[in-house]
Amino acid sequence: MIKIDALPAFSDNYIWLLQDPEQRRCAVVDPGDAAPVEAWLTANPGWQLSDILITHHHFDHVGGIEQLKASSGARVLGPANEKIPRRDLALGESDRVTVLGHDFQVIEVPGHTLGHIAYHQADQHWLFCGDTLFAGGCGRLFEGTPQQMHASLSRLAALPEQTQVYCTHEYTLSNLRFATTVEPLNTQIAQRLEQVSQWRAAGQISLPSSIGLERATNPFLRSAQAAVSTTLAARDGIKERSNIEAFAALRAWKDSF
Numbered sequence: 609m610i611k612i613d614a615l616p617a618f619s620d621n622y623i624w625l626l627q628d629p630e631q632r633r634c635a636v637v638d639p640g641d642a643a644p645v646e647a648w649l650t651a652n653p654g655w656q657l658s659d660i661l662i663t664h665h666h667f668d669h670v671g672g673i674e675q676l677k678a679s680s681g682a683r684v685l686g687p688a689n690e691k692i693p694r695r696d697l698a699l700g701e702s703d704r705v706t707v708l709g710h711d712f713q714v715i716e717v718p719g720h721t722l723g724h725i726a727y728h729q730a731d732q733h734w735l736f737c738g739d740t741l742f743a744g745g746c747g748r749l750f751e752g753t754p755q756q757m758h759a760s761l762s763r764l765a766a767l768p769e770q771t772q773v774y775c776t777h778e779y780t781l782s783n784l785r786f787a788t789t790v791e792p793l794n795t796q797i798a799q800r801l802e803q804v805s806q807w808r809a810a811g812q813i814s815l816p817s818s819i820g821l822e823r824a825t826n827p828f829l830r831s832a833q834a835a836v837s838t839t840l841a842a843r844d845g846i847k848e849r850s851n852i853e854a855f856a857a858l859r860a861w862k863d864s865f
């Protein structure tokens with residue numbers, strides 16, 4: 609049985625820590641900083657860090673690789689199409705990799721960056737999606753086009769609804785505030801905002817999310833909804849637009865929200 613915990617890093621990053629208590633082995637996803645991981649390993653003597661999974665090249669996701677690789681010798685897995693320090697295994701679309709005895713499939717999700725990948729474990733319903741799909745939101749378009757990001761998010765949204773979404777940032781509250789502005793009449797969004805507000809006020813993490821919950825409450829997966837078109841049209845007067853145009857308009861709006 610694998611246990612998954614979040615190690616907080618920087619101001620709002622999470623480094624996901626997968627633990628196999630029987631083998632006393634663990635893996636981390638996107639260690640932007642080595643310190644929280646090394647602190648955990650120090651507090652849990654006898655554990656071996658076996659794998660470092662990387663979703664994309666941004667510093668807050670790769671900054672801890674060098675130090676962790678040097679101290680543990682862990683295997684570094686990362687996207688083939690990006691420059692990742694100390695990478696041992698270069699991964700692309702549909703590649704399969706075994707981590708802690710579990711089979712993960714790689715999904716290419718360009719948009720936030722061009723080489724961004726996600727790791728999906730279909731039996732356990734885990735998705736490690738970096739800065740692509742967030743709880744209630746999505747990553748900024750630093751390198752890709754709205755079309756690419758829309759296609760990437762559509763692929764993730766098509767995963768089974770019980771899939772647990774392990775994204776890398778605690779942005780949920782601000783994302784849901786935006787979501788209520790986009791869909792003021794959506795009661796599931798309102799309820800989720802209320803719930804996450806309580807969690808955050810109590811110092812609790814808002815993750816993981818699930819694909820089912822994201823489909824119901826994440827405006828970036830809902831650009832085809834009539835309620836979203838209505839809100840966008842009220843803002844700029846444009847009544848006809850494609851799903852991708854609606855997605856692009858939402859993303860641009862959120863950038864300055």
Ligand code: ZN
Nearest residue numbers: 664666720739
């Ligand atoms: Zn990033």
Ligand code: FE
Nearest residue numbers: 666668739776
């Ligand atoms: Fe990030």
